[in-house]
Amino acid sequence: MHLKLSKADIARILIFNTVMETKSMTQTAHALNISHSSVYMAIKKLRVLYNDELFVHDKKGFLPTEFAKRLHTEMLGLHNSQPKVQASADSSHRTHFIFSCAPHLAATVIPLTYQVMQETLSFSLEHKPLPDTPEARIELLLNNKADVIFDYASVQHDDIYFKRLFTEDYAIVCRKEHPRFSDAISLKEFYQEKQAAVGCLSRFDNLIQESNTDNVFFSSHYYLVLLSMVEVSDIICVIPVNIYLKLHASFNIKSLSYRFKVNTKKTYLYINYLKDPTRIKDKDVLLKKIEKMH
DSSP states (O other): OOOOOOHHHHHHHHHHHHHHHHSOHHHHHHHHTOOHHHHHHHHHHHHHHHTSOOEEEETTEEEEOHHHHHHHHHHHHHHHHSHHHHHHHHHHHHTEEEEEOOHHHHHHHHHHHHHHHGGGOOSEEEEEOOOSSHHHHHHHHHTTSOSEEEESSOOOOTTEEEEEEEOOOEEEEEETTOSSOSSBOOHHHHHHSOEEEEOOSSSOOOSBOGGGOTTEEEEESOHHHHHHHHTTSSOEEEEEHHHHHHHGGGTTEEEEBOOSOOOBOOOOEEEEEEOOTTSOHHHHHHHHHHTTOO
8 A cells, every 4th residue: 555645645645544534526626616527537547556446436436445445544543643743844835825937927927916916915925946858847846846837838646736827028139229229120130130149948949940040159048148248249138028028228228010920839828736625725717817817
């Protein structure tokens, strides 16, 4: 009955124990305030893990197998033997709402999140750097070290929920005294100019399509650094419009009008978070609000 007690496993065991008590997947879903499919998937995962049906239907109803009875007893014993340790491990996380995303995304999504939560703010906010591998991002959520990951890619895991939020509009910027541009830029000129681009640990390496990176002269994780280079050189830069509006007054830069589709990668922003029936209600409400932001 060995079990790797990751956050996802603990969540499934909570569901399993509740099914043992209610003898019903539907009542378990109501009791834990989760979907019936979440209960079904949790039991399905445990069936594969332990190679046992766990629950069977017969004339008497929805009944646990002998193995399920022993597993339930063991899990209750484990829970009762470590209540203080578990509470201590979770206490810090429960009072913080932790974002993990690249720095240039944090400047956008954290203020937006604050706007949707400020009336009922009950957490301290914290930003963590985005891990550089998909495996590390999965572990960050499964081990409850972050509440949410924002990225231009979804986190692929059965226990992690993701949703596409919105796309971004872009500005093409250059220094105000640029020798070749006054107000506008053409498509031909765009591809002839040296460019600065966002580089980060996300799979979203820069804004320019990989087939058009030969003219990327400079990259940085930070918009402040990119725009600092733009205002002292002749390079141009593609940045989100909302970032330009926030920063343009602090730099000797201007936005160029253009009538072509900027050849950027698809920049859909995704929210990713753990399917966790043990999450406190206030955080669950906040996540549902974030899903609706634009």
